Amino acid sequence: MxxxxxxxxxxxxxxxxxxxxxxxxLFYRLGKRSESDFFLAGRGLPxxxxxxxxxxxxxxxxxxxxxxxxxxxxxxxxxxxxxxxxxxxxxxxxxxxxxxxxxxxxxxxxxxxxxxxxxxxxxxxxxxxxxxxxxxxxxxxxxxxxxxxxxxxxxxxxxxxxxxxxxxxxxxxxxxxxxxxxxxxxxxxxxxxxxxxxxxxxxxxxxxxxSGIVEKLQNLDIQREARIETLAAMDANQLSSVSKQELAFFGADTTMTYQQIATLEATDFSMPRTEASRTNPFAFTGWATGDLPLAWxxxxxxxxxxxxxxxxxxxxxxxxxxxxxxxxxxxxxxxxxxxxxxxxxxxxxxxxxxxxxxxxxxxxxxxxxxxxxxxxxxxxxxxxxxxxxxxxxxxxxxxxxxxxxxxxxxxxxxxxxxxxxxxxxxxxxxxxxxxxxxxxxxxxxxxxxxxxxxxxITSWLIFAIWIMAAGIWLPNILQVIWWRFNSWGYLSAWMANLAFSWLIVWILPHYGVLPELADYQQFWLLMIFGAFVYIPVTFLTKPEDMDHLVKYYVQARPVGFWGPVRKEAIRRGLINDPNAAATT
Amino acid sequence: MSWIRTEWTAEEADEWTKEDLITIILSPLAYLLLTVGVALACLFMWQGYVLTVIGGICTYYMHKIIDPKLRAISSEYEKKQQEYLADLEASTRWEN
Known part of the structure; x- marks a missing residue:
């Protein structure tokens, strides 16, 4: 257009x-004052x-x-x-x-x-x-x-x-x-x-x-049935002028040839959802089947x-x-x-x-x-x-x-x-x-x-999100909530994720070692494979320096499993123990 | 809601408490209800209005519960912030 x-x-x-x-x-003068202003607006925004x-x-x-x-x-x-x-x-x-x-x-x-x-x-x-x-x-x-x-x-x-x-x-x-x-x-x-x-x-x-949208969707269901009848009545020659995307949309198995599709009855076409169900946010295509499974x-x-x-x-x-x-x-x-x-x-x-x-x-x-x-x-x-x-x-x-x-x-x-x-x-x-x-x-x-x-754009977007999110999803949480998770564990998680992402998303399916997996299946696989690397690395290397951890704990007050660090901070008198205060 | 604290000392506010737990349950619930509710309400479906209203109520109570604590944390932390910032700059400049 x-x-x-x-x-x-x-x-x-x-x-x-x-x-x-x-x-x-207008804000040139404020921006040029300092690094803090140029990048964080001086840390003072409402x-x-x-x-x-x-x-x-x-x-x-x-x-x-x-x-x-x-x-x-x-x-x-x-x-x-x-x-x-x-x-x-x-x-x-x-x-x-x-x-x-x-x-x-x-x-x-x-x-x-x-x-x-x-x-x-x-x-x-x-x-x-x-x-x-x-x-x-x-x-x-x-x-x-x-x-x-x-x-x-x-x-x-x-x-x-x-x-x-x-x-x-x-x-x-x-x-x-x-x-x-x-x-x-x-x-x-x-x-x-x-x-x-x-x-x-x-x-x-x-x-x-x-209400017009809902009504038109219901009418589309009627038109869809008519279109499926038409497609089912076509011979292979007529079907070859119909795109595979259209055949897939109306529920034909597009791994079949046009000759095979021409033998299908109208009842063999199975659309994953009715047109009217498009208004339903919970219209999934099954637990793990179809293009929008509930598991995903x-x-x-x-x-x-x-x-x-x-x-x-x-x-x-x-x-x-x-x-x-x-x-x-x-x-x-x-x-x-x-x-x-x-x-x-x-x-x-x-x-x-x-x-x-x-x-x-x-x-x-x-x-x-x-x-x-x-x-x-x-x-x-x-x-x-x-x-x-x-x-x-x-x-x-x-x-x-x-x-x-x-x-x-x-x-x-x-x-x-x-x-x-x-x-x-x-x-x-x-x-x-x-x-x-x-x-x-x-x-x-x-x-x-x-x-x-x-x-x-889409395939790059999905790959970038996996690289950033899948295999390091759990390590990104552990670094916040678990005192024992150390820099070597986190670093190894990143390295493992880079390697596993390429392997699981691109290389292994390309060579037929792995089937093409849905994105949510890739996520679970990347999470499990990564854990086999960073958990042993964390336990085989030393914890972070306790002085550093105590300083961080007192300043940031993280949530989760920080017991030993918290005890040390209390012992040093850097924070008060609310339980002790309650019993005195 | 007498079991929800509205008065906090700085030290108490620094601890993770039941108010935080309730907030992190209400917050995703509010997002979920408002996302689905607004979509259905735009289609004039009654379920959409109900979900949106419940989502709004979740949002209101979430703020009512957590806001006093956030205010206490913020006012206490701002007093220490300059000292922490000086530490951060020193570590960037490798002075310690």
Whole structure:
């Protein structure tokens, strides 16, 4: 589709870009004061500012594509894909509190607060390097998603959308650092939420309202039966003009040849769900069968919610860690994570309903690339002239909020953990701010290369999430809740996870040693295999130095199995024993 | 709710207590109810309204239970923060 903008549409776009760049210039003086200001806004923000940043950062250009993809395919039950962000439910009250009290700038720095010696330094260096890479990678994949949106809308080459808008965003990140990011995120979060509501409600109304959607889904069930009858009546020659995606959608076994499918009766076509059940969030396809099994959903909820006891159990933690430290108190940090995530979850629910509207307006689209653009199409197909520019400005808001956060976050790891800690520990604040800016620029240029290399967003996304989450999910919790877990155990978990991820996800299935496993099955396998490495390594190496552990315990007050450290802290008189106080 | 504490000393607030436990049960429940509830409410389904209201009640009680404790933790911790920050900077600059 090629969208034609009127003067009013371009007016919205230009005004929005000026507003964003202007906010960067406005906070330039605050951002350049120190490393703490350039990366944490001086650690003094009220909860609603980092909360809006949490929401805005995790509303990226590829988010509506991804949510549209799963909601179009699975109906309302697709919202469980988005429920991984519920890790914040427990994290806000447990690991957020502990991390905020550690005061570490980054998760990499937290390693030297929690662990000690060469193991801790190796973890810090490894994690910092990994995060610089990951942020460049995320910038690339979000950037190319914008490139694809611009290609879809205006027919531009993908690189134009990628480079133009990431470069515009870099202006205010370079000028004001995290101050610019968080202030722009606040505005972008409001604009993005407003337009998501407007477009979604508009789409729902176009589809006949909520009751119209339900009625149309029921009618689709009747049309579906007719289509299956038609397919069953076709001979092999006629069937060859029907795509395999369409045959799969209507329940034919697509591992069969067209000749074999032509022998099927209508009753042999078995769709995993009725059209009417698309309104049911619990319409699973069986315990472990079909494309949306209950076992997968339970694994997702288990990983998400219990992951909140740990740090880094999802890829989003690393961005959230920066927001936690920028909050002015522990309480502000807690509420920023909790409320920012809730707004995201509610937004996903509204999106899912809007995609149902898109589904009834455009049923049975079989090409993933086409239906993933569904939410964008709701806006550009149905909003009136003059509003299109506002919609595109909101898409830019969605895009810029994510790009700015990851530019600043990647630069934080490069500056604080690599340059400041290893290269020049006595660097002045002015030098550190400049290194932050140079790192931002390097990340920006690197992201262009990543973006242009990335063809299939989804498979990379899933692999990146597994690398970051699966095999180290449990170690990420153990490092918080178990005093005996040491740096060598944690380091070995990372190394083992890298090796096992490649093996289980790519190499072994490629050579037929393992069958192709569902993602939730890979998760359990990676968790078990990893434990065979890091548990023995932990017990075969010494515990962390007790002085260091006591210092950490008194400052961060971690939850879980910290008995020996707590006793030592009480013995040294660093904390009081509430039980002793109760008996005297 | 007399069994829920609303007055905390700094030392007491630093401990993990039943108020934390109740909060981390109510919090995911609130997320779950509000996610599903809002989706169904947008389709004008009565179940959606019921779940959303229950989710809202969970959120209200969660805050009522944990907020006094969070305030106590925060006010106490802020007094020590400068000292801890100095320690952190010293370790970055390898002075100890």
């Amino acid at each position: 090629n969208v034609v903008f009127t003067f009013l549409d371009w007016f919205w776009v230009v005004m929005f870009l000026l507003l964003m760049i202007g906010s960067g210039i 909860w609603w500012l980092p909360a809006s940043s949490v929401y805005a950062t995790h509303t990226a250009t590829d988010t509506p594509m991804w949510i549209t993809g799963v909601s179009y395919k699975h109906g309302m039950a697709g919202i469980w894909y988005t429920f991984f962000s519920a890790w914040a439910a427990i994290s806000a009250f447990v690991s957020t509190r502990i991390f905020r009290r550690s005061l570490a700038y980054t998760q990499a720095e937290w390693n030297v607060v929690r662990f000690t010696g060469i193991g801790a330094e190796m973890l810090r260096g490894w994690m910092a390097g990994w995060q610089v890479f990951m942020n460049m990678f995320i910038l690339g994949w979000v950037g190319i998603a914008m490139g694809k949106v611009c290609e879809f809308l205006f027919g531009w080459e993908p690189w134009i959308g990628l480079i133009t808008f990431s470069a515009v965003c870099a202006i205010y990140v370079l000028a004001a650092g995290y101050w610019g990011v968080v202030m722009a995120d606040f505005q972008q979060g409001i604009i993005a939420f407003l337009i998501i509501m407007i477009v979604s409600i508009w789409g729902i109304v176009e589809a006949g309202g909520p 959903c339970l694994t997702m909820i288990f990983i998400a919610i219990l992951g909140g006891f740990g740090m880094g159990t999802t890829i989003d933690w690393y961005a959230e860690a920066q927001r936690i430290q920028s909050a002015k108190t522990v309480r502000d940090a807690t509420y920023s994570i909790w409320w920012g995530t809730l707004v995201g979850l509610v937004r996903n629910s509204i999106w899912a309903v809007a995609i149902l509207a898109f589904y009834v307006l455009n049923p049975w689209v079989f090409d993933v690339g086409e239906y993933e653009m569904g939410w964008f199409r709701l806006g550009f197909d149905y909003l009136p002239a003059g509003m299109l520019g506002f919609f595109f400005a909101a898409i830019l808001a969605i895009h810029l909020s994510t790009i700015s956060s990851h530019l600043n976050l990647g630069a934080l790891y490069a500056t604080r953990d690599l340059f400041h800690h290893y290269a020049k520990p006595d660097a002045s604040e002015k030098e550190l701010v400049w290194v932050g800016r140079i790192s931002t620029l390097i990340l920006l240029v690197g992201s262009f290369f990543f973006g242009l290399m990335m063809e299939d």
